[in-house]
Amino acid sequence: MDQNEFAVIHKKTSELLVAALERYNQNACQCAYPRFQQLIGIDCxxxxxxxxxxxxxxxxxxxxxxxxxxxSNLNNENANEKWTCKKCQSVYEYGWQDFSIAVERQKLELVELKAKPIGKEASKPIPLYLGLAGHTYPPRTEIDQVSFEEFESYLMEKDRSALWKCLGNINWLRGIIKK
Structure with a gap:
C-alpha cells in the first residue's frame, strides 16, 4: 500500500473513531465501553x-x-502523563516509548475505572483495520486484520443478528407483496 492509499484509509478510520467517541460520550463516556479500553490498551x-x-x-x-x-508519578516511559476522564473521573496512565527509528508506541493504561460499563464486552482476536507495523507481532489469535465494515461493526457495537433479522423480514415482506 502506498502513502496515498494509506492516507485515504487513515482519514476514513479517523472519521469512524470520531463518530464512535461522540456516540460513547453521548451515552456516557468512552470509559464505559470495554472495546475502547481494549483498543487503547494494546501494548507491545x-x-x-x-x-x-x-x-x-x-x-x-x-x-x-x-x-x-x-x-504522572511514573517515569518508566520516554513520556508519561496522567489522564483523567472529564466526565467520570476514571484515571489512566499514558505512556510513549520509541524502540527504534521505525517503531514507537503509545498506550493508555486504565488505572482506576469509575464508570459503570455499559458497552459490549471486548473479544479476541482484537479486530484492527489500520493494523500493526514493526519488527515482531503477536499471533493472529490475539490481534487480527479485518475489513473496515467489521471494524466499524465492532467499535459501534452493531448487532449483526438484528441486521440479518431485519433483512429477513424485508425479504418476507417482498414475498407477500409479490403474491
Whole structure:
C-alpha cells in the first residue's frame, strides 16, 4: 500500500473513531465501553514484541480532548502523563516509548475505572483495520486484520443478528407483496 492509499484509509478510520467517541460520550463516556479500553490498551511491551498499532495511536490521539492531562508519578516511559476522564473521573496512565527509528508506541493504561460499563464486552482476536507495523507481532489469535465494515461493526457495537433479522423480514415482506 502506498502513502496515498494509506492516507485515504487513515482519514476514513479517523472519521469512524470520531463518530464512535461522540456516540460513547453521548451515552456516557468512552470509559464505559470495554472495546475502547481494549483498543487503547494494546501494548507491545506486554507481549515482548516490537510493533506499534495505528488504530490504538489514532484512537488515543482523538480521545485526548475527553481527558484532563496532568503530571504522572511514573517515569518508566520516554513520556508519561496522567489522564483523567472529564466526565467520570476514571484515571489512566499514558505512556510513549520509541524502540527504534521505525517503531514507537503509545498506550493508555486504565488505572482506576469509575464508570459503570455499559458497552459490549471486548473479544479476541482484537479486530484492527489500520493494523500493526514493526519488527515482531503477536499471533493472529490475539490481534487480527479485518475489513473496515467489521471494524466499524465492532467499535459501534452493531448487532449483526438484528441486521440479518431485519433483512429477513424485508425479504418476507417482498414475498407477500409479490403474491
Amino acid at each position: 511491551t506486554e507481549t515482548g514484541d516490537a510493533f506499534h498499532c495505528y488504530d490504538t495511536e489514532l484512537l488515543i490521539n482523538l480521545s485526548k480532548k475527553y481527558f484532563n492531562i496532568g503530571v
